[in-house]
Amino acid sequence: MGAQISKTFNKQVTHVVFSNGHLSTWKKAKKSDVKLVSVLWVVRCYDDGVRAEEELYPALNDESNPVLKNKKVSTHRCMQPKDSPERTPENDKRMRKKLNKMMKDLPLKQHISTDVSPIIIDEENGIVYSPALKRSDYMAQRLKDMKEKRENISPTGMCISSPVIIVCLMFQVMRTLVMTSMPTEQQNTVVQVVKALGGFSIVDRVCENTTHVVSGGHRRTLNILFGIARGCWILSFEWILWCLEQRQWIPEEPYELSDRFPAAQICRLQRHLSAGEHQQDLFQDQPAIFVSQHSQPPSQSLVELIQLCGGRVCRTVRQAGICVGRYRGRRPEGTRILSEQWVLDSITHLKQLSYDDYDLE
Structure with missing residues (x-):
């Protein structure tokens, strides 16, 4: 984008992109009245194609970040794995006590309003x-x-x-x-x-x-x-x-x-x-669907998408009420041949879209 990059701090530097850097660099930039910005400023400049306002993307250091204020400064700390053992209910009594209390309180918090509930008893x-x-x-x-x-x-x-x-x-x-x-x-x-x-x-x-x-x-x-x-x-x-x-x-x-x-x-x-395994039912009321081997995206991916959304997929076109993708062979009378976009658009909007806009005949 036309900017010159300097590996060291000098008098020609006008901006410092600061992300978990050395405290000395931060102090030098503050003392020299150089603009301190985060990496998001660079991303915004690249996306917009123009220089963004630096004040909207201020940099943070350990002293200004309350989450890290009391933590020891370490070079590139955010890129280093933690050495301390992970706390789990098995090795921490306090966490195990909280977990037991949460489990006791859990049934009391599960409530669904009866006036708009999608469940009919x-x-x-x-x-x-x-x-x-x-x-x-x-x-x-x-x-x-x-x-x-x-x-x-x-x-x-x-x-x-x-x-x-x-x-x-x-x-x-x-x-x-x-x-x-x-x-x-x-x-x-x-x-x-x-x-x-x-x-x-x-x-x-x-x-x-x-x-x-x-x-x-x-x-x-x-x-x-x-x-x-x-x-x-x-x-x-x-x-x-x-x-x-x-x-x-x-x-x-x-x-x-x-x-x-x-x-x-x-x-x-x-x-x-959902209480158990999540299952969509977008295509549940559709007739059996056959996916052409020449479809794009590949037929295997389309089949999996249709099944994830509750659709029934058949192996032969003779059993199908809908054929997705171009098919030149013989088919039963009344079988609709639809574009693959019908499946993709229906999932995108979570609606059973009209066949007419996707008919390949």
């Missing part, structure tokens, strides 16, 4: 779920209510400010994070932050243990769609940068890509509220 047949559309509306309303009350449903957010930290420690080995639409430099940053802060393992593909999908852009990738279908957090790379800046996991909600992927919040809330 049938005395003869037991508990029956209401139609998918009603549940989707309920989840949207529940999400709105939680925002108004500022309920924190973020697993990393709970680790920061809530006594539920014990639960986080118990399950953190199970959580995985996936990167998508991300250049190598950003991937390296994510790897370093995860290694320093812990709590996640990084995998290439969204699986049942994945809770976070971090995107370097706004492209709709397969990992994004799998993340939506499985109820994961869909986050921008800026979340990682702020975690690096604060040297701790911060709440995800401000960095969620909900404008680009509107179904992400609702699916995430459904997973959060």
Whole structure:
């Protein structure tokens, strides 16, 4: 972007990009009246193509950060793993006592409002779920209510400010994070932050243990769609940068890509509220679906997406009511041939979209 980089502090320096650096560099910059900015300032300048206001992206050091004020200064501390043993309920009596108290209080806090609950109670047949559309509306309303009350449903957010930290420690080995639409430099940053802060393992593909999908852009990738279908957090790379800046996991909600992927919040809330294994039912009422071997994305990925959303997939077109992707062979009368985009767009918006806009005939 036209700037000159200096490895040492000298009179020609006008800006210092400070992220967990030496205290002496901080003091020199303050004494020389040089602008101290965080790495987010560089990112914003690159994204906007113009010089951003430095005051909006101030740098932090250990003295100004209350979280680290009483901690010993260490060179590149945020990139070093902790040497102290991890506290768990098994080796810490205080944590075990808190966990037991939480387990006793847990049934008292589980409550669902009866006037908008998506569950219909049938005395003869037991508990029956209401139609998918009603549940989707309920989840949207529940999400709105939680925002108004500022309920924190973020697993990393709970680790920061809530006594539920014990639960986080118990399950953190199970959580995985996936990167998508991300250049190598950003991937390296994510790897370093995860290694320093812990709590996640990084995998290439969204699986049942994945809770976070971090995107370097706004492209709709397969990992994004799998993340939506499985109820994961869909986050921008800026979340990682702020975690690096604060040297701790911060709440995800401000960095969620909900404008680009509107179904992400609702699916995430459904997973959060589900008692057992999370299962979407977007395609549950659709006829049997056959996926063409020539489809793009690959048929195996489309089949998995459809099944994750409650759809029935058949192996031959003779059994299908819907064929996804181009198919030149014979098919039963009445079978609709739809573009692959019908599946992808339906998942993105969590709606059963009209066939007419995706008909390939």
